[in-house]
Amino acid sequence: MYSVAVVGAGPAGSTAARTLSEMGYKVVLIDRKEVVGLPKQCAEGLFAACFPEFSTSPGEFITGKVRYLKVVFPDQTSYRLRGDLLMLDRPRFDQHLLGLAERSGADLVLGQKVEGIDPYSGEVRLRGGETIRAKAIVGADGPASRVGRSIGLRNRLVPAAQVEMTWPCDDTIYAYIDRDLPHGPYSCWIFPKNEAGTANVGCFGTFPTLERFISKYEIEGEVVEKNGGAIPLGLAARLQKGRAVLIGDAGGLTNPFTGGGLYPAARSARIAAGAIDRYLRGETKGIEYESAMRRDFVASDLHLKARDALAGLSNRELCRLGAAVDGLIFPGLKLSASPILVWRGLLHPGIMRPKYAPLLKLLFRYCLAGKVW
Ligand SMILES: Cc1cc2nc3c(=O)[nH]c(=O)nc-3n(C[C@H](O)[C@H](O)[C@H](O)COP(=O)(O)OP(=O)(O)OC[C@H]3O[C@@H](n4cnc5c(N)ncnc54)[C@H](O)[C@@H]3O)c2cc1C
Structure with missing residues (x-):
């Protein structure tokens, strides 16, 4: 019997x-793939x-650094966020x-698909018919x-x-906001990998x-790889049942605005580990994960x-917003660190319209939350 069975060996698991x-x-730690990440x-x-x-230092998996995130509106007006971004070889x-994980002592079971679990008995059923038992189960098996x-x-999922x-070579990541593209308005991105001489x-x-998108914005380059996936839009209705908890994409913890899920994967993993530790030591009756997680990820709802x-x-309206913030550079990730942006936005005549009231309200809630997540 294991103390914990973790399903999925992505960043969260x-x-x-x-x-x-x-x-x-x-x-x-169980994963259906023989080689993770591919x-x-x-x-x-x-x-x-x-x-x-x-909890690791940047290593050989870094393929470049960029300095800015530039948000581009349909008429090419834009603002930038300053903040060092690392490009990974994922x-x-x-x-x-x-x-x-392996060096810390976890047993690895690779190339084995999990068919299902029983959240009350702690059983994890593998495709081959084998069953693994654990006192707690962590679901880290991605969006589906x-x-x-x-x-x-x-x-x-989207x-x-x-x-x-x-x-x-480029020091900027680009995010395009365009209502005319499906799944807009925040729809497309360019992430340069300087050491590889490519961009995603x-x-x-x-x-x-x-x-x-590529044809409308005249993006040019030679395609070397095609890939894709699914991104969860918003937190799962529940994040735990019995002895099982969901972390990372499995719990829908990806930022629903940007699609960024690496930070939430690690953050939810740590919060879940703390809650499971307290449960296994007998300090709590059940695994007290869900409410802690929802408190920490308060901004998920705001992003949605x-x-x-x-x-x-x-x-047309997005371009008006673009005009209000055109050329601005936010000093960092947190909007609360950018009073000038809020001020410029509020004073701009194009913004002072009832239609934008929900956006302004959200902006203030972001500032109050004091965090991107
Ligand atoms: C196109 C695209 C671009 C993205 N870009 C970014 C970005 O630039 N920055 C960022 O922060 N986020 C980005 N994301 C989101 C990010 O990739 C995910 O949020 C992140 O991978 C979540 O990690 P995870 O460990 O929760 O899940 P995953 O990385 O999906 O890992 C899940 C693991 O579970 C395994 N698994 C699945 N089902 C089973 C099963 N039944 N049995 C056993 N194993 C199973 C899988 O093989 C996999 O190894 C992007 C997503 C997409 C689709």
């Missing part, structure tokens, strides 16, 4: 397995400030995290989580399509949407509302 092993628990399903960007959550990053489905949950193409160019949606509020605007 490997971080949870490692953290719990380091606490002294007997942990098994095929790549990521634009590979991570704010440097988020990196410590993984497959190597996932394999590095898995290596850390089997563990989630075993406890009656399904994430709301498809994402991406190509990696040749790209010149992608969108919320399918390949025809990506082709429309921001997405919906922007979706209610036409491209």
Whole structure:
């Protein structure tokens, strides 16, 4: 009998397995893949400030650094966020995290698909018929989580399509806001990988949407790889049942506005590990994860509302917003650190209209929350 069975060895699962092993628990980490991280399903960007959550130093899996995130409106007006961003080689990053979990003492079961779990008995059923038992189960098996489905949950998912193409050296990541592209308004991105001489160019949606974006914005480069995946839109209705908890994409913890899920994967892994530790030591009657997680991820709801509020605007209205913030540079990740932006936005005549009231309200709630997440 294991103390904890972790299903899925992506960034969330490997971080949870490692953290719990380091606490002294007997942990098994199961993944359906023989080699984790492949095929790549990521634009590979991570704010440097988020990196410590993984408790490892930047290593050979870094493929470049960028200085800015530029948000581009349909008429090419734009604002920039300053903040160091690390570009990863995502497959190597996932394999590095898995290596850390293994070195911390977790047992690895690779190439074995989990068919389902029983959240009350702690049984994990593998495709081959074998059953693993544990006192607690961590579902870290990505957006279409089997563990989630075993406890009656399904994430709301949006498809994402991406190509990696040749790209010149660049210190900026680009995010395009365009109502005319499906799954807009925040729809498309370009993430340059300077050491590789390429960029990940992608969108919320399918390949025809990506082709429309590439042609509309005249993006040029030679495609070297095609990939894609699914991104959860908003937190799962529940994050735990019995002895089972959901972390990372399995719990829908990805930022629903940007699609960024690496930081939330590590953060939720740590919060879950802490809650499981207290449960296994007998300090709590059950695993007290859900409320702690929802408190920590208070901004998820705001991101979803921001997405919906922007979706209610036409491209003309988005351009008016673009004009209000054009040329501004935010000093960092947190909007609360940018009073000038709020001030400029409030004073701009194009903004002082009832239609934008929900956006302004959201902006203030962001400021009050004091965090991006
Ligand atoms: C196109 C695209 C671009 C993205 N770009 C970024 C970005 O630039 N920055 C960022 O922060 N986030 C990005 N994301 C989101 C990010 O990739 C995810 O949030 C992140 O991978 C979540 O990690 P995870 O460990 O929760 O899940 P995953 O990385 O999906 O790992 C889940 C693991 O579970 C395994 N598994 C699944 N089902 C089973 C099963 N039944 N049995 C056993 N094992 C199973 C899988 O093999 C996999 O190894 C992007 C997503 C997409 C689709």
